Amino acid sequence: MGPFASTSVLITGANGFIGSHAARRLVRLGANLHAIVRHGSNLWRVEDIRRKLNVCEADITDGSAIREILSRASPEVVFHLAGPAGAARLSGGLDTAAQNIICGSINLFEALLDLKPKAIAILGSSEEYGNNEIPFVETQREQPVSAYSAAKTAIVHFAQMLHRARGFPVVIVRPSIVYGPMQGGEMLIPSLIRSSILGNGFNTTPGEQTRDFIYIDDVIDGLIRAVAAQEAIGEIMNLGSGVERRIKDVIELVIKLSGSSIDVNIGARPYRDGEIMRHQCSIEKAKRLLGWQPRVTLEEGLKETVAWYQKHREEIIGGKFDVR
Numbered sequence: 001m002g003p004f005a006s007t008s009v010l011i012t013g014a015n016g017f018i019g020s021h022a023a024r025r026l027v028r029l030g031a032n033l034h035a036i037v038r039h040g041s042n043l044w045r046v047e048d049i050r051r052k053l054n055v056c057e058a059d060i061t062d063g064s065a066i067r068e069i070l071s072r073a074s075p076e077v078v079f080h081l082a083g084p085a086g087a088a089r090l091s092g093g094l095d096t097a098a099q100n101i102i103c104g105s106i107n108l109f110e111a112l113l114d115l116k117p118k119a120i121a122i123l124g125s126s127e128e129y130g131n132n133e134i135p136f137v138e139t140q141r142e143q144p145v146s147a148y149s150a151a152k153t154a155i156v157h158f159a160q161m162l163h164r165a166r167g168f169p170v171v172i173v174r175p176s177i178v179y180g181p182m183q184g185g186e187m188l189i190p191s192l193i194r195s196s197i198l199g200n201g202f203n204t205t206p207g208e209q210t211r212d213f214i215y216i217d218d219v220i221d222g223l224i225r226a227v228a229a230q231e232a233i234g235e236i237m238n239l240g241s242g243v244e245r246r247i248k249d250v251i252e253l254v255i256k257l258s259g260s261s262i263d264v265n266i267g268a269r270p271y272r273d274g275e276i277m278r279h280q281c282s283i284e285k286a287k288r289l290l291g292w293q294p295r296v297t298l299e300e301g302l303k304e305t306v307a308w309y310q311k312h313r314e315e316i317i318g319g320k321f322d323v324r
Contacts, residue, residue, distance in 0.1 A: 003228075005030035010075035012036045012060055012108065013082030014053070017183045018123065018175075018219065020045035022079055025220050027052045034073040036060065036082070042322050045182050060104035067111040077227050078120040080108060084148065101151035102158075109162060117169065119227035120159075124174040126212070126240065126281055128153045130274075134244065135282040138174070138236040145274035156236065163234040171232040173223055176240030176281045180216030180301060181308035184323035189213075189302070192251060193309045194316070194323060196260035203268035205275075207248030212240040212280045215301035218294040225290040232289050240281030241294050253299065258306045 009026055013019040014035030026033050027049050034054045037043065041057070043050060054073070058065040060082055083101060105122075112120060129136040130143030144150035162168035183190040188204075188211075195202040222239040226232050251264060286292045296304075315321040 003029055004077070006032060007077060008032050008034065008073055008075045009077045009079070010034040010036065010070065010073050011079045011081060013080075014055075015041045015043050015045055016081065016083075017045070017180075017185075018178060018216065019079075019081040020182060021180070021216050021220050022081060022223060023053065024049055025224065029224075031077075034069070034075060036066075036069060044321055060107055061099055063107040063110070066107050070108075070111045070115060074115060076118050078108075078112065078117050079123075079223060079227070080105065080120065081123045083123065083152075096147075101148070102154055105155045106158065109159065109168070113162075113166060113168070119233065120168070120170045121223050121227050122155065122159055122170055122172045123223075124156050124172045124236065125149055125152045126174050126176045126238065126279065127276070128156070128174065129276075129279075131276055131278075134278050134280040135242070136238060136280065137282045138238060138285055145276060160234065160236075169233050171226045171229075171234070172236045173219075173226055174236060174238050174281070175219050175222070176212035176214045176238070176279070178214055178216055178219050180305050182321075182323070183216075183305075188247065188250070189254065189305065190309075190323060192254050193258060193306055196255065196258040196262055196306075197309050197313050198317070199260075199262060201263040201265060202251075203265045204251065205247070205269050205271050206267045207251060208246065209271065209275060209277045210244045210246050210279055211250070212243060213245060213250070213298055213301075214240050214294060215296035215298075215304075218296055221295075222286060222290065222292050225292050229290050235285070235289065237286045237290065238281040238283055239286055239292070239294075240283050241298065242281060242283045243298070244278065244280040245298065250298070254302060254306070257299070257302050258310075 009031040127149040128142040130145045142153045159170040179189040
């Protein structure tokens, strides 16, 4: 049996990219897993473990529904991983980001206050650092560049306030740019791989901006360690590779590994508003407090990711696997 054997664990966003990978790992570790997903969600990412999940359909902005689910589940450990992905982060008005991230998270926190779980991991974002000097360290003041990262920052401060005032056992994990199998949306790596296997041209920015990429398995390792480390409670933890990569170079590597001959139009798109030009996370704190460090190199992770997309090309084309 695994270290989470018979432990009641709850995940929000369990059908999403990061949430589904976390769910699969926790099932292997023996957890009694309660998975919150939105009504009518496509569960293709967790179809293989569906029978091992207690699936609860609810919108986290519905406070009464969340209280009822948590009362039944009585979780000892919580992973709050729900949130918009890709282009959804930038679409809609400011109210959309505020309601889905801020209000939903506060509903969850309120319901958890009386249940007294042992640990609550909250998924932040390295986008919260904005155009701060690199490498990003957890003590820097955040400089959000979008409604998404502003909402994430607000929730981090709210959670830490609850920790100081009420002993709320939270740990905030801020991953850098996560990639891996089953990722959808308009993030660079999945959209480029999708274009390469479908034979579509790819328009991109000049590509001089940099990013710190982290493979999904390494992020899940960090999340699992975060809820197990008493020293991490109340803290913010960066999870990244610690390596700054130029976007133009990453594009070239993906094309090489996919064996694609598609046209990549560098500079066909402008940088987005508020573009972060340099992006790299310090991971010294996670190394020290969690005993964690990334194990998968960028080339290894991209090989795995490209191989998954190529293996499931027909399911992607047919719409069974919704990675748009």
